Amino acid sequence: xxxxxKEKQSERLSFWEKLYLPEIARGLGITFKQMFKPSxxxxxxxxxxxxxxxxxGRPVLVMEESGERCVAxxxxxxxxxxxxxxxxxxETEKEKERYPIKFEINMIRCIYCAxxxxxxxxxxxxxxxxxxxxxxxxxxxVLGKEKLLVPIEKLQDRLEFLRQYK
Amino acid sequence: MNTANIxxxxxxxxxxxxxxxxxxxxxxxxxxxxERKVCAWIxxxxxxxxxxxxxxLQPFADVVKLFMKEDIIPxxxxxxxxxxxPLLSLMMAVAVYAVIPYANYVDVMGHRVYLxxxxxxxxxxxxxxxxxxxxxxxxxxxGWSSNNKYSLxxxxxxxxxxxxYELSMGMALIGVVLVSGTLCLNGVIDKQVGWFWHxxxxxxxxAFIIFTVASxxxxxxxxxxxxxxxxxxxxGFNTEYxxxxxxxxxxxxxxxxxxxxxxxxxxxxxxxxxxxxxxMLGLKDGSVQLALAQFxxxxxxxxxxxxxxxxxxxxxxxxxxxxxxxxxWKILLPLSILNALFTAIAIIVFKx
Ligand code: SF4
Ligand code: SF4
Numbered sequence: 001x002x003x004x005x006k007e008k009q010s011e012r013l014s015f016w017e018k019l020y021l022p023e024i025a026r027g028l029g030i031t032f033k034q035m036f037k038p039s040x041x042x043x044x045x046x047x048x049x050x051x052x053x054x055x056x057g058r059p060v061l062v063m064e065e066s067g068e069r070c071v072a073x074x075x076x077x078x079x080x081x082x083x084x085x086x087x088x089x090x091e092t093e094k095e096k097e098r099y100p101i102k103f104e105i106n107m108i109r110c111i112y113c114a115x116x117x118x119x120x121x122x123x124x125x126x127x128x129x130x131x132x133x134x135x136x137x138x139x140x141x142v143l144g145k146e147k148l149l150v151p152i153e154k155l156q157d158r159l160e161f162l163r164q165y166k
Numbered sequence: 167m168n169t170a171n172i173x174x175x176x177x178x179x180x181x182x183x184x185x186x187x188x189x190x191x192x193x194x195x196x197x198x199x200x201e202r203k204v205c206a207w208i209x210x211x212x213x214x215x216x217x218x219x220x221x222x223l224q225p226f227a228d229v230v231k232l233f234m235k236e237d238i239i240p241x242x243x244x245x246x247x248x249x250x251x252p253l254l255s256l257m258m259a260v261a262v263y264a265v266i267p268y269a270n271y272v273d274v275m276g277h278r279v280y281l282x283x284x285x286x287x288x289x290x291x292x293x294x295x296x297x298x299x300x301x302x303x304x305x306x307x308x309g310w311s312s313n314n315k316y317s318l319x320x321x322x323x324x325x326x327x328x329x330x331y332e333l334s335m336g337m338a339l340i341g342v343v344l345v346s347g348t349l350c351l352n353g354v355i356d357k358q359v360g361w362f363w364h365x366x367x368x369x370x371x372x373a374f375i376i377f378t379v380a381s382x383x384x385x386x387x388x389x390x391x392x393x394x395x396x397x398x399x400x401x402g403f404n405t406e407y408x409x410x411x412x413x414x415x416x417x418x419x420x421x422x423x424x425x426x427x428x429x430x431x432x433x434x435x436x437x438x439x440x441x442x443x444x445x446m447l448g449l450k451d452g453s454v455q456l457a458l459a460q461f462x463x464x465x466x467x468x469x470x471x472x473x474x475x476x477x478x479x480x481x482x483x484x485x486x487x488x489x490x491x492x493x494x495w496k497i498l499l500p501l502s503i504l505n506a507l508f509t510a511i512a513i514i515v516f517k518x
Contacts, residue, residue: 021375024482031481035207043212
């Protein structure tokens with residue numbers, strides 16, 4: 001069986017193809033041509049890429065004029081497959097009655113699945129466009145409320161996207 | 167020979183050796199840069215461009231990085247051999263440069279200084295073959311002493327491959343030696359004097375092809391880089407090496423590539439001969455200008471071959487092990503023997 005295959009294969013190759021060298025020369029020609037084509041590289045830190053609304057970057061909390069939207073229901077923390085979110089609720093005088101006194105996302109754990117965004121009844125946690133998320137020690141990677149709260153104006157693209165496709 | 171003569175000789179050799187070893191090491195870093203750049207261009211990228219102008223300092227940054235790394239010797243390794251192996255590879259790679267002629271000679275203060283440490287050694291060719299063969303010990307020892315099955319496989323492959331290709335390499339060289347009638351490298355170059363069609367590549371084209379293919383195998387470069395085949399052998403023989411010991415293998419590989427390029431340039435492309443009769447420049451034998459012209463000619467040829475090595479690496483996929491062996495034993499070896507035979511017959515028949 002295998003010898004049959006072998007014969008067929010060698011029948012298919014012409015003498016020049018069996019010699020390797022002409023084909024290798026052809027390959028070299030192709031790669032040589034590539035050398036003079038413009039490169040695709042983006043000079044990253046200087047030349048940044050601007051994602052669209054569908055991009056799932058770092059999850060952030062939406063902040064309106066009256067404060068954060070979150071009502072500390074804890075659903076996001078519950079659904080998070082990576083157990084990255086910790087919410088502690090407290091009471092407030094405002095009409096929505098509850099707010100998170102502590103809201104932490106551990107960015108080392110987060111897998112950017114956007115489940116938290118999907119489950120949130122208030123559209124209070126959404127994915128942002130931040131993608132260069134860098135830490136020098138694990139403690140720094142646990143983002144508290146002061147880093148998570150982002151003014152609503154900056155999140156318009158994502159909110160628009162959610163309105164359309166969610 | 168009187169004392170003054172011996173002192174002069176020692177000083178001359180010492181200075182030449184110092185300069186050449188340093189040039190080799192800098193050349194190796196330049197090759198690393200070139201390799202990364204060419205690879206990037208072929209893949210439509212930019213390559214290193216952050217460290218220094220055009221990323222030229224990248225290899226030096228790499229070396230600094232390697233120096234800073236922890237040097238790990240596996241607990242189960244054979245420690246002394248593990249230490250010896252990279253040294254051996256690098257030493258053999260550098261030792262070859264002793265016989266390579268870079269230009270003819272210059273007359274300095276009444277002395278005739280040949281450019282090269284010992285370019286007139288009458289067994290230069292044999293010496294190079296011997297040294298490149300010894301280089302395999304470094305790799306084999308590295309594979310064996312690491313006490314790691316993948317490293318061992320890499321080392322074994324390397325020795326099998328080198329032994330198979332050494333044969334056809336030597337056989338291909340016989341043709342060249344027959345044509346030039348000497349084993350001395352300067353002698354081989356002298357035979358190729360005059361216009362460029364006197365170069366050996368035109369009277370020994372088959373030997374040239376065989377030799378080039380075999381030197382790819384000898385230097386462990388793609389498409390024959392089986393000893394370090396990443397997907398199958400993790401990293402091959404250097405899996406268990408870290409820090410500057412790994413760096414030494416790396417340097418040795420690039421030094422070997424430069425050797426192979428020099429060697430091809432000398433044997434088949436006239437070494438330091440200019441592509442036209444040197445009388446046309448109107449320069450005196452032994453003058454510095456002529457030596458410079460010869461050196462540039464040699465250097466350009468060598469650079470072109472280094473470029474060729476890199477270019478092939480990023481074009482041709484790796485051979486399978488059985489393909490490698492059948493190519494070596496069933497095609498290259500018979501072909502090189504036939505080539506030697508026909509050359510010998512032609513020399514007798516045509517009284518060359
Ligand atoms: S972010 Fe949304 S889901 Fe999470 S606690 Fe606040 S309101 Fe509930
Ligand atoms: S994106 Fe996914 S992993 Fe990250 S915090 Fe939200 S639910 Fe957790």
